[in-house]
Amino acid sequence: MFEAKLPNASLLKKIVDAIKDLVNDAPFDCTENSMSLQAMDASHVALVALKLENGLFDMYRCDRTINIGISVANLTRALKCANNDDSCMIRYNDEGDTVLFTFVDEKRDRSQDVTVKLMDIDAEQLGIPDQKYSAVIEMPSSEFQKTCRDLAMFSDSIVINATKGGVTFKATGDTGGSTLVYNSSASADDEDSGKIFFEVKEAVNVTFSIKYLNHFAKAASLSNRVRLSICNDVPIAIEYSIEDNGYLRFYLAPKIEDDQNMD
Amino acid sequence: MFEAKLPNASLLKKIVDAIKDLVNDAPFDCTENSMSLQAMDASHVALVALKLENGLFDMYRCDRTINIGISVANLTRALKCANNDDSCMIRYNDEGDTVLFTFVDEKRDRSQDVTVKLMDIDAEQLGIPDQKYSAVIEMPSSEFQKTCRDLAMFSDSIVINATKGGVTFKATGDTGGSTLVYNSSASADDEDSGKIFFEVKEAVNVTFSIKYLNHFAKAASLSNRVRLSICNDVPIAIEYSIEDNGYLRFYLAPKIEDDQNMD
Amino acid sequence: MFEAKLPNASLLKKIVDAIKDLVNDAPFDCTENSMSLQAMDASHVALVALKLENGLFDMYRCDRTINIGISVANLTRALKCANNDDSCMIRYNDEGDTVLFTFVDEKRDRSQDVTVKLMDIDAEQLGIPDQKYSAVIEMPSSEFQKTCRDLAMFSDSIVINATKGGVTFKATGDTGGSTLVYNSSASADDEDSGKIFFEVKEAVNVTFSIKYLNHFAKAASLSNRVRLSICNDVPIAIEYSIEDNGYLRFYLAPKIEDDQNMD
Numbered sequence: 001m002f003e004a005k006l007p008n009a010s011l012l013k014k015i016v017d018a019i020k021d022l023v024n025d026a027p028f029d030c031t032e033n034s035m036s037l038q039a040m041d042a043s044h045v046a047l048v049a050l051k052l053e054n055g056l057f058d059m060y061r062c063d064r065t066i067n068i069g070i071s072v073a074n075l076t077r078a079l080k081c082a083n084n085d086d087s088c089m090i091r092y093n094d095e096g097d098t099v100l101f102t103f104v105d106e107k108r109d110r111s112q113d114v115t116v117k118l119m120d121i122d123a124e125q126l127g128i129p130d131q132k133y134s135a136v137i138e139m140p141s142s143e144f145q146k147t148c149r150d151l152a153m154f155s156d157s158i159v160i161n162a163t164k165g166g167v168t169f170k171a172t173g174d175t176g177g178s179t180l181v182y183n184s185s186a187s188a189d190d191e192d193s194g195k196i197f198f199e200v201k202e203a204v205n206v207t208f209s210i211k212y213l214n215h216f217a218k219a220a221s222l223s224n225r226v227r228l229s230i231c232n233d234v235p236i237a238i239e240y241s242i243e244d245n246g247y248l249r250f251y252l253a254p255k256i257e258d259d260q261n262m263d
Numbered sequence: 264m265f266e267a268k269l270p271n272a273s274l275l276k277k278i279v280d281a282i283k284d285l286v287n288d289a290p291f292d293c294t295e296n297s298m299s300l301q302a303m304d305a306s307h308v309a310l311v312a313l314k315l316e317n318g319l320f321d322m323y324r325c326d327r328t329i330n331i332g333i334s335v336a337n338l339t340r341a342l343k344c345a346n347n348d349d350s351c352m353i354r355y356n357d358e359g360d361t362v363l364f365t366f367v368d369e370k371r372d373r374s375q376d377v378t379v380k381l382m383d384i385d386a387e388q389l390g391i392p393d394q395k396y397s398a399v400i401e402m403p404s405s406e407f408q409k410t411c412r413d414l415a416m417f418s419d420s421i422v423i424n425a426t427k428g429g430v431t432f433k434a435t436g437d438t439g440g441s442t443l444v445y446n447s448s449a450s451a452d453d454e455d456s457g458k459i460f461f462e463v464k465e466a467v468n469v470t471f472s473i474k475y476l477n478h479f480a481k482a483a484s485l486s487n488r489v490r491l492s493i494c495n496d497v498p499i500a501i502e503y504s505i506e507d508n509g510y511l512r513f514y515l516a517p518k519i520e521d522d523q524n525m526d
Numbered sequence: 527m528f529e530a531k532l533p534n535a536s537l538l539k540k541i542v543d544a545i546k547d548l549v550n551d552a553p554f555d556c557t558e559n560s561m562s563l564q565a566m567d568a569s570h571v572a573l574v575a576l577k578l579e580n581g582l583f584d585m586y587r588c589d590r591t592i593n594i595g596i597s598v599a600n601l602t603r604a605l606k607c608a609n610n611d612d613s614c615m616i617r618y619n620d621e622g623d624t625v626l627f628t629f630v631d632e633k634r635d636r637s638q639d640v641t642v643k644l645m646d647i648d649a650e651q652l653g654i655p656d657q658k659y660s661a662v663i664e665m666p667s668s669e670f671q672k673t674c675r676d677l678a679m680f681s682d683s684i685v686i687n688a689t690k691g692g693v694t695f696k697a698t699g700d701t702g703g704s705t706l707v708y709n710s711s712a713s714a715d716d717e718d719s720g721k722i723f724f725e726v727k728e729a730v731n732v733t734f735s736i737k738y739l740n741h742f743a744k745a746a747s748l749s750n751r752v753r754l755s756i757c758n759d760v761p762i763a764i765e766y767s768i769e770d771n772g773y774l775r776f777y778l779a780p781k782i783e784d785d786q787n788m789d
Contacts, residue, residue, distance in 0.1 A: 071438070077416045077417070077438075077439070078441075080416065108457060108459075109445065109446055109447055110443070110444075111444050112413070112442065113441065116438070143636075150607040150638070153603045175600045175603075175643050176604065176624065176640060176641045176643050178604075178641075179638070179639045179640075180636070181638070181639065194634060196636070343676065361702065371720060371722070372709055372721070373722070374706075374707050375704060375705070376705045377702060379701070379702040380700075
């Protein structure tokens, strides 16, 4: 028996919107303390990791560890039925082949039940090693989204360069190029000011596929801020915090390009 | 001679938007008291009935009963020219082959004449029998629109079930399904509160094609509320009231399906 | 060396949006006093003339007359990177093969460099003869845009008729037609009132391709008002003033049609 109630269906809508172009099959792992999800994208290049701690829920009950496999397309369809302010109850009875979502608009005594067929998913839980990163950049998530969208006009690749003196995002193509320059970090005090904050232990120069970053950047609706953790030759970790009781993280390996060091 | 002036062209725009995907040819019947229109959709499944009483008009003059046949595509084009706040004069001279719409923005001394060619339409006026319905449901028109849109994700058919205890709208498909449940009716006092109101004399369980309901639901811009009148084995009547001086009604026969009674 | 700084990148964005569907290659002429541009559309029917006087710039320095040729597609891409409130520095070093745009958001210490490759453009500067026009019509640019869009539903051609008594815009097609009538001119006092202003020395009746007028009308975002200068058998001049320190003008020759005088 698994039963959990989110105060607003909008949270789940935003999560599903953020991952639906990356992940086809979502194997949710439900334990006593949290719902979580780990999945590679269809081309096995990017990793998505979601954690929703029970603190996010109005009610949370999970008798034993269970795995609920759902097609993201079916989940998207179900959540389209919910109004943002509806509460969202999720119910799964052991041995059942469906999960039941109930969206309730309490003001108007209206409730909508949506059943979604479950599916078997080969859920290989990947161990994500604890990584020390050379640099951490925290910025408004809308600005990260705009940066990825802008640079995608010039190239398939983005070069992120971080030194103690500044952070740049750069893309260069045949007809021109663009470089975004941040010369100074916000202090810890004004992290919420819309400014960028960065801390660089060792200089980093890494190249990524912009296509994937553009996918990740859709999670901007989940959180005002995004945290990029980078290190030479190591996957970037891009984290959107979820109301301090969970996160949506994306991992992507850097591109190894001959010309990377020339930039 | 027919001459009539609507205070706002927006009313006609909304009506035409609501029917333009259903009806190709619009045979308007103009009498001393009202303009009306009755037309089957192209596949002869649904019936559209419109009535605009002369109380809706600032000026209304109709010397004798006349029939004005207009292509809905041409009418749509004409009305696109009107600003919502423009007044709308409609003029037809007996024996003419065009109807003239004049949109006037009085504040700015701007007037726009649009002529639309008439067409011959085989206007078989269908007698719509007076029907006693077993159940009447009145709900916000935006909510009816959302319900039809949601359920269309799961199936081609919608089952409406009404009993004294509640009303449900239901659709079931291969990957899941959705059921909307309304457990209590608003009282007559708070009909305008955004709540659903229902009155059920006899239990009803009827199935309809969602595709058509989705078409009808576009009339939501005409009125905040919609009234569904249902009865087993009888066409549903879906009515949008027009400023208490007219209506736009849709009729659709139920689907006869083997599995209908199984739901 | 050419260096100039606009207080807001939005001005350049609007200009490029207005011409990008007409002009592929933009040969900018920079002199001590202004940046200007003259280009025919791809089919050599319409002429675009832009003038940005140095008064529009926060800083403007041009050592000698230079020509900067830019692909409008590349310029569009560069400007998409700018936020509307960013300042926009334009820099060109003599003998360089790129122009550098720097967009700065000073509040957030964020700057974005975009380089655009230059191109050789055969810039034949056309002499535009000083023309006395028979009639001048000044109207809200949004209304001119709507008029062109409306009439395009009925025909490829628009007939503009101006007499001392009024101005009409007319299009006629197979299924109907539309005529916009302005019976009185605003007085000079209320030119900004959203009304049309016209001054007619000699009656004019001219026909133009609506397709081109629709392109020109996109410049509505540059200025609230547009000025049409017309004369029989002479190209129309359509001018959008830019903050009283420049303009964007379009010229288009009238259509010579047998039936023109019949309308």
